[in-house]
Amino acid sequence: xxxxxxxxxxxxxxxxxxxxxxxxxxxxxxxxxxxxxxxxxxxxxxxxxxxxxxxxxxxxxxxxxxxxxxxxxxxxxxxxxxxxxxxxxxxxxxxxxxxxxxxxxxxxxxxxxxxxxxxxxxxxxxxxxxxxxxxxxxxxxxxxxxxxxxxxxxxxxxxxxxxx
Amino acid sequence: xxxxxxxxxxxxxxxxxxxxxxxxxxxxxxxxxxxxxxxxxxxxxxxxxxxxxxxxxxxxxxxxxxxxxxxxxxxxxxxxxxxxxxxxxxxxxxxxxxxxxxxxxxxxxxxxxxxxxxxxxxxxxxxxxxxxxxxxxxxxxxxxxxxxxxxxxxxxxxxxxxxx
Amino acid sequence: xxxxxxxxxxxxxxxxxxxxxxxxxxxxxxxxxxxxxxxxxxxxxxxxxxxxxxxxxxxxxxxxxxxxxxxxxxxxxxxxxxxxxxxxxxxxxxxxxxxxxxxxxxxxxxxxxxxxxxxxxxxxxxxxxxxxxxxxxxxxxxxxxxxxxxxxxxxxxxxxxxxx
Amino acid sequence: xxxxxxxxxxxxxxxxxxxxxxxxxxxxxxxxxxxxxxxxxxxxxxxxxxxxxxxxxxxxxxxxxxxxxxxxxxxxxxxxxxxxxxxxxxxxxxxxxxxxxxxxxxxxxxxxxxxxxxxxxxxxxxxxxxxxxxxxxxxxxxxxxxxxxxxxxxxxxxxxxxxx
Amino acid sequence: xxxxxxxxxxxxxxxxxxxxxxxxxxxxxxxxxxxxxxxxxxxxxxxxxxxxxxxxxxxxxxxxxxxxxxxxxxxxxxxxxxxxxxxxxxxxxxxxxxxxxxxxxxxxxxxxxxxxxxxxxxxxxxxxxxxxxxxxxxxxxxxxxxxxxxxxxxxxxxxxxxxx
Amino acid sequence: xxxxxxxxxxxxxxxxxxxxxxxxxxxxxxxxxxxxxxxxxxxxxxxxxxxxxxxxxxxxxxxxxxxxxxxxxxxxxxxxxxxxxxxxxxxxxxxxxxxxxxxxxxxxxxxxxxxxxxxxxxxxxxxxxxxxxxxxxxxxxxxxxxxxxxxxxxxxxxxxxxxx
Numbered sequence: 001x002x003x004x005x006x007x008x009x010x011x012x013x014x015x016x017x018x019x020x021x022x023x024x025x026x027x028x029x030x031x032x033x034x035x036x037x038x039x040x041x042x043x044x045x046x047x048x049x050x051x052x053x054x055x056x057x058x059x060x061x062x063x064x065x066x067x068x069x070x071x072x073x074x075x076x077x078x079x080x081x082x083x084x085x086x087x088x089x090x091x092x093x094x095x096x097x098x099x100x101x102x103x104x105x106x107x108x109x110x111x112x113x114x115x116x117x118x119x120x121x122x123x124x125x126x127x128x129x130x131x132x133x134x135x136x137x138x139x140x141x142x143x144x145x146x147x148x149x150x151x152x153x154x155x156x157x158x159x160x161x162x163x164x
Numbered sequence: 165x166x167x168x169x170x171x172x173x174x175x176x177x178x179x180x181x182x183x184x185x186x187x188x189x190x191x192x193x194x195x196x197x198x199x200x201x202x203x204x205x206x207x208x209x210x211x212x213x214x215x216x217x218x219x220x221x222x223x224x225x226x227x228x229x230x231x232x233x234x235x236x237x238x239x240x241x242x243x244x245x246x247x248x249x250x251x252x253x254x255x256x257x258x259x260x261x262x263x264x265x266x267x268x269x270x271x272x273x274x275x276x277x278x279x280x281x282x283x284x285x286x287x288x289x290x291x292x293x294x295x296x297x298x299x300x301x302x303x304x305x306x307x308x309x310x311x312x313x314x315x316x317x318x319x320x321x322x323x324x325x326x327x328x
Numbered sequence: 329x330x331x332x333x334x335x336x337x338x339x340x341x342x343x344x345x346x347x348x349x350x351x352x353x354x355x356x357x358x359x360x361x362x363x364x365x366x367x368x369x370x371x372x373x374x375x376x377x378x379x380x381x382x383x384x385x386x387x388x389x390x391x392x393x394x395x396x397x398x399x400x401x402x403x404x405x406x407x408x409x410x411x412x413x414x415x416x417x418x419x420x421x422x423x424x425x426x427x428x429x430x431x432x433x434x435x436x437x438x439x440x441x442x443x444x445x446x447x448x449x450x451x452x453x454x455x456x457x458x459x460x461x462x463x464x465x466x467x468x469x470x471x472x473x474x475x476x477x478x479x480x481x482x483x484x485x486x487x488x489x490x491x492x
Numbered sequence: 493x494x495x496x497x498x499x500x501x502x503x504x505x506x507x508x509x510x511x512x513x514x515x516x517x518x519x520x521x522x523x524x525x526x527x528x529x530x531x532x533x534x535x536x537x538x539x540x541x542x543x544x545x546x547x548x549x550x551x552x553x554x555x556x557x558x559x560x561x562x563x564x565x566x567x568x569x570x571x572x573x574x575x576x577x578x579x580x581x582x583x584x585x586x587x588x589x590x591x592x593x594x595x596x597x598x599x600x601x602x603x604x605x606x607x608x609x610x611x612x613x614x615x616x617x618x619x620x621x622x623x624x625x626x627x628x629x630x631x632x633x634x635x636x637x638x639x640x641x642x643x644x645x646x647x648x649x650x651x652x653x654x655x656x
Numbered sequence: 657x658x659x660x661x662x663x664x665x666x667x668x669x670x671x672x673x674x675x676x677x678x679x680x681x682x683x684x685x686x687x688x689x690x691x692x693x694x695x696x697x698x699x700x701x702x703x704x705x706x707x708x709x710x711x712x713x714x715x716x717x718x719x720x721x722x723x724x725x726x727x728x729x730x731x732x733x734x735x736x737x738x739x740x741x742x743x744x745x746x747x748x749x750x751x752x753x754x755x756x757x758x759x760x761x762x763x764x765x766x767x768x769x770x771x772x773x774x775x776x777x778x779x780x781x782x783x784x785x786x787x788x789x790x791x792x793x794x795x796x797x798x799x800x801x802x803x804x805x806x807x808x809x810x811x812x813x814x815x816x817x818x819x820x
Numbered sequence: 821x822x823x824x825x826x827x828x829x830x831x832x833x834x835x836x837x838x839x840x841x842x843x844x845x846x847x848x849x850x851x852x853x854x855x856x857x858x859x860x861x862x863x864x865x866x867x868x869x870x871x872x873x874x875x876x877x878x879x880x881x882x883x884x885x886x887x888x889x890x891x892x893x894x895x896x897x898x899x900x901x902x903x904x905x906x907x908x909x910x911x912x913x914x915x916x917x918x919x920x921x922x923x924x925x926x927x928x929x930x931x932x933x934x935x936x937x938x939x940x941x942x943x944x945x946x947x948x949x950x951x952x953x954x955x956x957x958x959x960x961x962x963x964x965x966x967x968x969x970x971x972x973x974x975x976x977x978x979x980x981x982x983x984x
Binding site: 583584585616622626629631 | 927
């Protein structure tokens with residue numbers, strides 16, 4: 001059995017991510033969505049909240065589990081049987097960054113392959129960054145994120161405004 | 165069972181292709197190397213010769229078979245169980261071309277996913293085109309193609325020179 | 329009044345081209361679809377046939393006319409009032425090529441600006457090249473070209489086969 | 493009448509921006525230079541100062557007006573008659589970013605087209621970022637920004653130094 | 657002493673090439689402009705004509721010599737003392753192609769380095785291909801190629817027309 | 821004599837940088853590794869520490885010296901005889917950024933050329949950023965940086981942790 005590891009910051013998970021998860025869940029017996037830390041930016045949601053939102057979003061996909069990793073990805077994957085990393089590519093900048101990471105991870109763990117799939121055209125303009133910006137303007141998020149996430153983002157923004 | 169379809173013109177198969185085949189043969193139960201026609205260029209080897217050279221090159225890989233296709237790729241894959249296309253990416257130009265083809269194939273066959281893997285750094289400069297050019301200068305091909313292919317290329321060039 | 333000149337080889341016109349024409353016909357008082365020669369390749373349709381197919385395709389758009397040019401584009405546009413060139417961009421390779429052409433045309437004709445619009449995502453994989461390849465395999469072309477064009481392509485391929 | 497909306501952060505406006513404004517002011521009856529907020533970075537000039545500097549810079553162009561927007565751009569443009577967005581492209585990174593924004597804006601406002609023009613070669617290396625860096629080193633800015641802006645930048649840097 | 661080898665097809669040499677040659681002739685004691693064959697395309701000028709045109713164009717540059725190579729470039733350079741290859745980059749497509757060639761040449765000759773310089777902005781749109789196309793339309797070539805070359809191109813086109 | 825100036829932030833110097841330094845030290849009589857400030861980011865090492873670490877790393881290369889610059893690079897180079905800037909390119913994003921900087925520097929100092937060399941394939945995934953991230957996870961750095969640097973990074977991280 002191969003385990004597909006789908007890593008990302010998912011701050012928050014979008015319908016673009018969901019499309020990738022659904023597509024790879026049909027092609028691998030087990031998929032692990034793995035939330036990784038991004039040291040450089042203050043996140044909208046903390047790591048446990050992000051895991052929780054993804055769990056809700058993937059609850060109907062039997063072979064998908066969600067976890068978070070505080071190790072290097074190349075070490076984290078060793079917890080799984082025959083792991084491969086799977087990443088979605090939306091554009092050229094993604095391609096440049098992700099292929100460098102793939103070489104880097106293979107250097108650290110020579111058996112570790114990274115497979116890429118192209119984001120569906122409907123979702124190339126959907127990013128967590130875009131979602132956070134739309135949320136600041138109070139825009140409707142229903143075409144960008146799962147319903148539970150839209151609600152959680154709205155609450156989080158409201159909470160932040162209350163504490164300013 | 166998923167069948168990984170690895171399509172290409174393979175005129176001739178290189179060590180870069182062999183590296184991709186070996187890597188995907190460890191991650192899929194069955195791999196089909198599929199020689200496709202390239203209508204626009206006169207090939208060095210005809211399609212049967214190319215199939216034969218690949219068969220020799222992959223004879224030690226139990227789960228790899230070789231075939232050729234005269235249909236559209238999106239139709240050809242229907243001959244296999246749960247097919248996915250796998251392609252190697254060497255550079256940006258590959259990326260642009262192959263992601264367009266992936267969208268195109270998915271349009272023609274909505275269940276058909278294309279996965280990409282990055283060529284090993286050792287092989288980014290190895291292409292069938294480079295091999296054909298080196299051959300014209302009589303260069304040693306042993307670092308670019310399997311031994312049987314090096315021999316076949318030399319013979320083919322000699323034959324062409326004889327008939328000019 | 330500004331005249332939008334939309335140049336291309338259009339061999340044949342696709343639904344992607346049609347989408348661009350429709351969008352610019354709403355934003356300019358006059359649009360001239362201009363068929364240019366491509367010296368390097370043998371076309372599927374000769375230049376008069378291409379003009380004819382485009383004329384049929386745009387017959388409902390009042391402010392769109394069709395012509396062909398045997399001059400340099402930078403000279404051809406001088407036949408029109410306040411001309412600007414408009415081109416669609418599907419991807420990075422288009423971008424590199426077309427921005428070089430824009431600089432080139434401005435050098436030859438300093439008042440001549442080129443505006444670009446991004447192809448609709450539905451059409452990024454639709455190209456005249458793809459249409460010609462699909463036609464060789466006898467595929468249904470109705471999602472790629474206007475109905476009249478699909479018919480003309482089928483006839484042309486049949487005619488070519490008859491003369492081989 | 494079409495209104496060309498030219499959005500940007502303009503912190504500060506450069507001679508590259510001025511070249512784009514001048515070129516589009518010849519091709520559209522009305523041009524609106526629209527200063528948008530950039531939430532992520534602390535600006536050199538606040539939004540009112542930027543509007544003021546642009547107003548001075550464009551005072552000789554009769555059909556150009558300047559405004560600022562605190563809404564999403566796709567909503568802001570609804571204040572104008574037949575709006576189209578016009579953006580300058582200096583390089584590939586601009587292209588990737590701006591074409592994604594164009595798709596995004598069209599999604600939020602389906603009638604809203606974005607047209608791109610290529611920056612003049614003389615200005616491809618001129619950016620607001622470069623101007624801010626040169627200013628820190630006390631370099632002469634006269635080839636990068638309008639004279640009023642050069643003076644305002646020098647004063648601003650002096651003021652900052654005084655308050656440190 | 658380092659010898660800068662500047663290889664290309666130069667069919668014909670342009671003012672963009674001349675700019676690169678002049679710039680590197682100030683930084684290296686010896687520059688060798690090396691005309692290489694391009695097997696795939698029928699050239700406008702044969703290899704001896706191209707060498708001759710370059711010789712005339714560089715006659716005022718004391719440390720520049722011109723030669724042609726029928727070997728692989730990585731072998732040809734062995735005729736010179738401490739050779740380095742120098743190439744001009746006009747755009748992204750050049751970058752992708754030339755960096756692959758640099759790796760390839762270093763593989764064949766591990767001491768052989770390739771240095772790149774960016775084409776002057778004035779010349780990014782000047783290519784031998786553009787010159788050949790302009791010539792077919794009878795355009796003035798004086799801003800694209802040295803005067804002797806402009807004349808030679810005009811004669812060559814006239815000769816071709818006479819023989820058709 | 822030409823002086824090759826190799827500028828960078830070097831926070832810290834990596835084996836990729838060392839490879840470039842070694843290669844250019846064989847082709848230029850004098851190489852100056854020049855540490856420049858990066859105003860925007862808090863560095864891991866301050867500028868004097870970085871100079872010191874590079875000095876240790878290059879101590880066996882007779883014609884290499886190390887300095888730091890608080891001026892604009894285009895002014896700093898005037899301290900040296902016949903300066904040229906040399907930069908390594910790892911990928912497309914480097915290419916876009918560095919060619920813009922080359923044009924910018926030439927604008928400020930018209931005699932100043934920038935030469936690029938391609939990073940060795942072994943080092944394309946090695947960056948100072950990657951080193952800093954690996955260090956945070958306590959990973960072994962010996963394949964990324966010189967031994968002295970690995971030690972200094974470990975001490976620095978330990979010190980930071982002690983002061984939190």
